[in-house]
Amino acid sequence: MSKNLFLQIEIMSLSLYFMKTELSQTEENYLKAIFSISLSLNKAVSTNAIAEKLKTKASSVTDMIKKLSEKNLVDYKKYQGVLLTEKGKKIAVKIIRKHRLWEVFLVKYLDFSWDEVHEVAEQLEHVKSTKLTQELDRYLEYPTHDPHGDPIPDENGKIAHHSDTMLSSIKEKQACIVMGVKDSSTSFLKYLDNANIKLGSVVNVIEKVAFDDSMRIEIQGAQLSISHQISKNLFVKKI
Amino acid sequence: MSKNLFLQIEIMSLSLYFMKTELSQTEENYLKAIFSISLSLNKAVSTNAIAEKLKTKASSVTDMIKKLSEKNLVDYKKYQGVLLTEKGKKIAVKIIRKHRLWEVFLVKYLDFSWDEVHEVAEQLEHVKSTKLTQELDRYLEYPTHDPHGDPIPDENGKIAHHSDTMLSSIKEKQACIVMGVKDSSTSFLKYLDNANIKLGSVVNVIEKVAFDDSMRIEIQGAQLSISHQISKNLFVKKI
């Protein structure tokens, strides 16, 4: 009886030790979603927020959260939302790293434009191979930012701090450089292409209209008027 | 009643027209397996052969075959095995094309060796994006063969005919060039690396031993003896 118990414990430890750590694409997407919601939030992530982000139902989220909690990837208390554990955070950052490296690859070498890369990167980010990620990073010459200006975590998971000034907060007569986009929707990116606004563009704020928070800016000699909706989605750095 | 029937038929046609054509990775792997077994066979592919290739059970294969048959990707008659339809064949070839293009990419740009690429290509081949495949092809400068010497189907699904002479069938005193490997297992590829046998290597058959079908060959000035197991897995072209 006692011998049997020891045997059982030994088997449990062994299965823990050899536990398959490979996650499904779905599990990876949940971790990524929780991570990205956490970034703009200093409390536990709600079931509904995850459901909305992943375009699924709250009930499905509850199920998955339980599974991730079992695997020690999230801390979860019923009705209290979730937070990633260190283990969960590490995995989320790895996937984000892969996503952004692939986006750089697609733009740099395969003639994709910045509004075409996301969908494909969503698939590529789940390919499992440490060597692949490392070599891709080397091949791309260790890029620090993706085509949307988002920082690429390094091999150890360290992420450069993202510029957090929005164009909307820049004062009249002040100049700045476009560092990134907050919204990566095709429609926004195509609007920017059209307005000739790119990463690195120098923008001069000519005039701010208090009534609707729109602003008139000057970019490469040309002047144009942009709505608040646009200016609050552009990360910039003051010059 | 009759009006209702018409409505129903209309809905059916519509759902056929808009039917999601995206296949799961599993479905794609079945098509690829059936295709590759068909190549070395001029009759219908057996349930067991597929099961063995995919390391699954015959009963699972029967289930999947029914599903693929529903989708008109295979012709299937109970107990008679399956054959790909034109539609099924096209999809299989597309996946093989992607697999081999990715293998070229990994070797050419990411410092993978020919024994490391297969596992990763098995994942990459399922990424869905026509543009990705086209641009990758262009970027690689339209390669015709993968790192194992296998032909890469072109955009229209056309495949160059594979060299079908094996080194084992070459006569004494005859020289030939290594064109491909029949077996792509790590152990075989590593053996070849060790023996300094690569695609393009010029091989001179010095002597054939009738007893065990081994042969002594000369390659880059060095002589070595290789077993029948080796020589019958090397595609060559007589000089």
Added chain:
DNA sequence: ACAAATTTTTAGATATGTCTAAAAATTTGT
């Protein structure tokens, strides 16, 4: 404080893909 609104969880279904065991059909050997 407590009723109403909202969020979250549970219960029960469905769809995909897998498995084992048993039944059915086909092929093989004499």
Added chain:
DNA sequence: ACAAATTTTTAGACATATCTAAAAATTTGT
């Protein structure tokens, strides 16, 4: 030709991931 061996299919489970509807818990508003 027909019994035995082999192959294939069916039946019934199970695991993952999803959904709807209803129940339970929490939060909000007065």
